[in-house]
Every structure is written in C-alpha cells, then in structure tokens.
Amino acid sequence: MSGRKSGGREYPAGRGRAPAVFTALAAVCVLATSAAAQESSLNDAQIAHIAVTANAIDVEIAELVASRTSTESVRQFASTMIQDHTGVNERAAALAARLGVTPQENAVSQQLRAEADSVAAALRPLRGEAFDRAYVAREVAYHAAVLSALDGALIPNTSNAELRQLLVAVRPAIVAHLEHARELQSSLSAAE
C-alpha cells in the first residue's frame, strides 16, 4: 500500500479520510444526549424502535469488516457483533410480536440511522490498518453512547416490564462489547 509521511512517520493511504469518520463519531455521541433530552416523550414502541435500530446498525457496520481488514482480532470482534446484535434483535422482534407492539420510528432512531449512513460512507473506502483504527474507534464511541442512552433514558423510561427486562439483559453485552473494543483499540495502538 502506498503511503504519505507526516512527522517522520509513514501513514497508509486512506488515513486522510479518518477525519470524516471522527466527524461521524461525534454524531454517535449525540445519541446519548438526544435520547436523554427526549426521554419524557418516548413511549415503549419508540424505545423498542431505538433499540432495534441500534442493534441493526451495528450489524450493518460490522458487515463491512470482513472485506476490509486483515487483522484476525478485528474480524473476530465484528463477527461477535453480528452474532450478538442479531440475536438480541431476534428476541426483541419475538417480544414485540408477543406483546402486539409495533416499534415506532422516532427522531432518535432517525438520527441513529442518519449517523450510521454517514459512518458507513466514511468507512467504506478505507482498507487495512486505517480501516481497523476507524472501525474500532467507532465501536468504542458507539457502545459508550448506547450504554449511556440505556442507563440515562431507555431503561428508566420503559413502562413494560418485559421490554425493560430485555434492555436490562442487553446491558452487560454492551458493557462487554465496549471493554472488548477498548482492548482492541489499545492493541492496535501498541502495534503501530
């Protein structure tokens, strides 16, 4: 891969696109504050839609990984994201069907979707180390934001006991994913 020099260090091509990813990352952080700001107006159907959208987005972003990384630990992490978030959404769909609830699109889930499109557009051209760094940084920020939204807005404002129980059961997964992503980020930094 060709590269460019900066401060005596050679960076792989594509790293120049990283700022676009970090702009998108800033949008991720809006999730927590956005959800918190609207907590009083969110009903269970809207909370369910936010949860389902958040899971689906992480699966979609993880599906970009296999063709763009050559790092086994990053590939394995993405595979776990696909498996876990798909599994959670299957449970959420089954619960919604059983409760007769149709998840309802809302401003927060629309914002999540827009953010995901922006992140995907920024990640798509990247390859190799540049992709790994941007993807893992995004996963750290995303899971931190989702955790904050769960604790600050989604769990406290869910009325239905079963939906709340599902969100509470999802929380340790988000914590584990966040820790895993942070460890990956450290290992990628150490390898530079």
Add this chain to the structure above:
Amino acid sequence: MNPAARWRWPAGVLVVAAVAVALAFLFHGNPGRTQPRRHEVEISGFVFVPERLEVQPGDTVVWLNRDIVAHTATASSWTTGEIAADSASRVVVAEPGEYRYTCVLHPTMTGLLVVVP
C-alpha cells in the same frame, strides 16, 4: 433353629461384606477418592459464577448460559464449544492442573478451573 443354620448365618454376613468391599474398590479404585461429581458454573451478566471452581479428575463441569447471547468456556486444552442462550454444555477434565479459561466470543470474560488430584 438347628445348629447348622446358626453356623451358616454369620458366613452369609461375611460374604455380603466381602462383596461390598470388592464393589467399593471396583468403583472407587482409590479408597480416598470420592465418586465423580457434577459441578455447575452459571454464566449470567457476562460473568462466570463461580469465577474459580475446584474439582477432582473425572468430575463433570456444566456451564449454564443464562445470558441472551452465546458464550464459550475455552481453555488451551478443552472447550465447551458455543453454548447458545438458555443452554448448557459440559466438560470432563481428567488431567490435574489449573485451567484459565475464557469466552472466545467475549474475551473480557475469564474463569479458573482447578483440577486437584
């Protein structure tokens, strides 16, 4: 009761006792060794509970996954394979030693299985 019958009764007791001792050695081998036992490790909230478990060679350890996603318990020489949500998987470890294990899907989860001779 005639004298012959009185003589045969203690002999019968001895035969039963001898068979019992033979069976005890047959199933235990070593008189100091207890019967193989079944132990459970619960996986809940992305934590192995108990985190440290002490067993004897030949004991069965069952991992019960109470979480909503799949996990594994994987050491260098054995693994449960993927344990789906609300499922269980078992391992019998014959070799004494300390086995640090992890979930390969979620490496921040760790446990310790100690097999004492």
